Amino acid sequence: MVQREIYEHFHPDEKSFVDRASEWVERAADRHETKRTDFLDPRQAHILFTLANRNPDVQVRLDGGSEQAERKKAIVAPDYKTLEDEDMGIVVLDISSDDRRISELDHGDYLGALLGLGIKRDKIGDLHVSEEGCHALIAQEIGDFLIGHMKQAHRIDVIVSIRPLTALREVISKLEEQVISVASMRLDGVASDVFRLSRTKIVAPIKAGRCRVSWKPVEDPSHPLKAGDVVSMKGFGRFKVLDVEGVSKSGRIRVRIGKFV
Incomplete structure (x- = not known):
């Protein structure tokens, strides 16, 4: 079990993951076990590295299937093991359709279709959406299930197949930039301007x-934001604080925002 002082660095909602990650690290150090995880978000990856760095006998490798991947799988292993050639268990789920309306589907439509089949979020990596369809990075072990069960995405008939990582059609996330003027860098103030609520x-x-x-x-509306922060709100979307450009004569702060589209 993780020592109590470690918990002080993490949000209460993160304790279950801290416990699991701590066990992976302990097993790698004490029992010489190697653990391949499901997909982790950047925060979970940070927690894992924080715990692993406390133990000199443990190493961690991250890989999300593409160079710019946000969600990544990890291998936690003893420090003497060579990890470069370890299989991360990631494949590409190619989702396409003969229906031209597929060009209208977005990230949420595809993710919703996958989760609607009972797939856990941690089995799914990044989704690369284009007018031709979607290339979803997934855990290899769910590939056969999806081939047999995924028939639609947002009421559009789809065709799915499994392809190797070399076939990935990578799409870099686009940011719609805007400059806003706020009284402070409080989370609620910035978010209300960005989402126009x-x-x-x-x-x-x-x-x-x-x-x-x-x-x-984060549950505190007064939480201060800074350049580089990525803010996501369920049901609203997400944005990145690209830069804090300075203060006007009236005392308001100019902030450059990138909204994910």
Whole structure:
């Protein structure tokens, strides 16, 4: 079990993952075991590295199937083991259709179709969406199930197949930039301007636990944002604080935002 002082660095909602990651590290150090994880978000990867760095006998390798991957699998192993040639167990799920309307589907449509089949989020990596369809990075062991069961995405008939990582059609996420003027860098103030909602409508989902800042759960509307933070709110979308450009004569702060589209 992780020592109590370690928990102080993490949000209460993260304790279960901290326990699991700590066990992976302990087993690699004490029992010389190698663990291949499911897909981790950047916050979980940070937690894993934080715990592994406390033990000199353990190493971690991350790989998400592409150079720019956000969600990645990890291998936790004894420090003497060579990990470069270890299979990460990632394949490409090619989702296509003869229906031209597939060009209208977005990230949420494909993710919703996968989760609707009972697939856990941690079995799915990044989704690369284009007008031709979607290349989803998935855990290899769910490939056969998806071939047999995935027939639609947002009411559009689809065809799915498994392809190797070399066939990945990578799509780099686009950011729609805007400059806003805010009284402070408070989470609720910046988010309300970005999503064009009242402060009241923004505060409720934050307090309800539907917001993450750089993948860490945040329930305090007054949480201060800084350049580089990625803010995601369930049901609203997500954005990145690209730069804090300075303060105007009236005392308002100019912030450059990149909204994921």
